[in-house]
Amino acid sequence: GKLGRYPPWPGKIVNPPKDLKKPRGKKCFFVKFFGTEDHAWIKVEQLKPYHPHKEEMIKINKGKRFQQAVDAVEEFLRKTKGKDQASSHNSSEEKNRRNSSEERGKQPAGEEKRKASLSEGKLKKGTGEGKKRVSSVSSERGSKSPLKRAQDQSPRKRGRPPKDEKDLTIPESSTVKRVMTGTVAGFKWPPSVSEPVKDSDPHFHHFLLSQTEKPAVCYQAITKKLKVCEEVRQILVLMDFPYHEEDLQLFQSCTLIGFLGLGLMGSGIVSNLLKMGHTVTVWNRTAEKCDLFIQEGARLGRTPAEVVSTCDITFACVSDPKAAKDLVLGPSGVLQGIRPGKCYVDMSTVDADTVTELAQVIVSRGGRFLEAPVSGNQQLSNDGMLVILAAGDRGLYEDCSSCFQAMGKTSFFLGEVGNAAKMMLIVNMVQGSFMATIAEGLTLAQVTGQSQQTLLDILNQGQLASIFLDQKCQNILQGNFKPDFYLKYIQKDLRLAIALGDSVNHPTPMAAAANEVYKRAKALDQSDNDMSAVYRAYIH
Numbered sequence: 001g002k003l004g005r006y007p008p009w010p011g012k013i014v015n016p017p018k019d020l021k022k023p024r025g026k027k028c029f030f031v032k033f034f035g036t037e038d039h040a041w042i043k044v045e046q047l048k049p050y051h052p053h054k055e056e057m058i059k060i061n062k063g064k065r066f067q068q069a070v071d072a073v074e075e076f077l078r079k080t081k082g083k084d085q086a087s088s089h090n091s092s093e094e095k096n097r098r099n100s101s102e103e104r105g106k107q108p109a110g111e112e113k114r115k116a117s118l119s120e121g122k123l124k125k126g127t128g129e130g131k132k133r134v135s136s137v138s139s140e141r142g143s144k145s146p147l148k149r150a151q152d153q154s155p156r157k158r159g160r161p162p163k164d165e166k167d168l169t170i171p172e173s174s175t176v177k178r179v180m181t182g183t184v185a186g187f188k189w190p191p192s193v194s195e196p197v198k199d200s201d202p203h204f205h206h207f208l209l210s211q212t213e214k215p216a217v218c219y220q221a222i223t224k225k226l227k228v229c230e231e232v233r234q235i236l237v238l239m240d241f242p243y244h245e246e247d248l249q250l251f252q253s254c255t256l257i258g259f260l261g262l263g264l265m266g267s268g269i270v271s272n273l274l275k276m277g278h279t280v281t282v283w284n285r286t287a288e289k290c291d292l293f294i295q296e297g298a299r300l301g302r303t304p305a306e307v308v309s310t311c312d313i314t315f316a317c318v319s320d321p322k323a324a325k326d327l328v329l330g331p332s333g334v335l336q337g338i339r340p341g342k343c344y345v346d347m348s349t350v351d352a353d354t355v356t357e358l359a360q361v362i363v364s365r366g367g368r369f370l371e372a373p374v375s376g377n378q379q380l381s382n383d384g385m386l387v388i389l390a391a392g393d394r395g396l397y398e399d400c401s402s403c404f405q406a407m408g409k410t411s412f413f414l415g416e417v418g419n420a421a422k423m424m425l426i427v428n429m430v431q432g433s434f435m436a437t438i439a440e441g442l443t444l445a446q447v448t449g450q451s452q453q454t455l456l457d458i459l460n461q462g463q464l465a466s467i468f469l470d471q472k473c474q475n476i477l478q479g480n481f482k483p484d485f486y487l488k489y490i491q492k493d494l495r496l497a498i499a500l501g502d503s504v505n506h507p508t509p510m511a512a513a514a515n516e517v518y519k520r521a522k523a524l525d526q527s528d529n530d531m532s533a534v535y536r537a538y539i540h
Contacts, residue, residue: 028042318348355417
């Protein structure tokens with residue numbers, strides 16, 4: 001099969017859904033990955049302990065999404081450590097109270113009574129006090145389940161305890177060390193209680209944590225129920241490993257992805273899909289733009305119809321309503337490749353009427369349709385931090401989950417087709433109007449003899465402070481209008497938002513005023529510059 005590599009990624013072992021069968025012939029665990037919320041069956045040999053491999057993992061992965069995953073792990077560790085310390089503290093207090101009570105309850109007695117007491121104490125040590133130590137799983141590798149092996153370790157009946165037990169102590173600093181020892185890299189079941197706790201991984205307690213619904217797996221709860229393995233989950237790392245087609249099924253579905261349109265937004269989206277291991281076929285009206293992605297592992301589609309016919313889910317991200325319609329309805333267009341079960345996701349920012357028309361023709365051919373315009377810019381697209389607004393086929397929305405997680409930081413499902421288009425236009429109307437106001441304020445500061453930099457510093461210290469405000473003001477101050485969001489597209493969105501208001505007889509005077517300023521900027525040949533170039537409409 002095709003050979004490739006996945007980046008290391010932090011995750012934790014969880015219980016699989018009851019109706020999900022484990023792959024045959026493979027010793028693997030069901031893993032939930034931090035930051036993406038994806039789940040997969042992962043082979044044992046491809047899992048490593050988190051803490052010892054953390055630095056290696058960070059060196060390989062540089063994206064913001066990965067950093068979010070690491071932050072989620074660290075936050076999880078901090079919370080669990082706090083719960084564990086509280087549990088240990090409560091356990092110590094309970095033990096002290098019990099010892100104090102025993103001391104007060106002692107009464108003078110003869111030598112015979114002391115012998116009887118001593119004999120009883122030895123008996124408790126061999127039986128009842130065994131509960132003060134965690135009865136962990138037998139080291140035997142039999143066919144018994146982990147839980148069964150744990151239950152077989154129930155306290156012994158009367159008799160002498162094994163010699164190895166008498167000096168065994170349980171550290172109170174970590175729930176983990178009270179539960180298991182050993183390294184996760186080999187995923188060995190914990191040694192029996194008769195084996196001394198030694199040579200354990202010094203980092204072990206940092207990544208092996210309880211994942212029950214209880215506040216914490218406290219000392220008493222574990223020792224009473226003796227269900228050690230049922231209480232324990234591992235935090236670990238899926239390390240960089242070679243895969244063949246059978247391994248690909250363990251990490252993600254083998255869904256074939258198509259992508260049409262490699263503009264500012266589409267290019268970043270495709271790059272992130274490839275980084276996450278998806279198989280992507282690309283097409284662009286200007287074929288040269290496909291070359292870079294072919295080098296990164298993408299496949300080339302000759303026409304939109306070919307891409308749709310050979311892929312399970314095809315995404316499209318083009319400039320405007322006309323381009324969106326031409327892509328679907330034109331020669332060798334999307335519609336010609338649609339067959340029953342084929343899926344089409346339009347990520348273009350268009351009006352509700354256009355997206356509704358496209359949905360109708362796709363569904364009429366037996367296809368499935370989802371609109372999913374994105375809020376963001378080129379930088380956010382490159383970083384996989386877009387906000388996705390989706391509407392239409394709810395099942396298709398869920399099928400796109402791993403793709404949306406690769407390209408965005410969050411997604412919203414807004415119901416029936418058309419809702420996402422309306423919401424996206426409103427979002428961009430607010431953004432475009434705000435950009436025009438920023439430009440207006442900076443030019444007013446200049447003509448009245450005020451420092452534009454000082455104005456920016458003041459704004460950055462106030463309630464309007466934002467990454468957007470700072471970046472766009474910096475563009476203006478530096479005279480750098482390299483496109484991050486084309487001015488012509490924000491003007492298009494303002495125009496469509498105004499039309500949306502007209503369709504329901506709702507006034508949009510602020511958007512209308514901003515739209516006029518952008519139209520003037522377009523007349524000054526600023527269409528292909530960044531939206532911040534609207535500033536030039538005020539200085540000419």
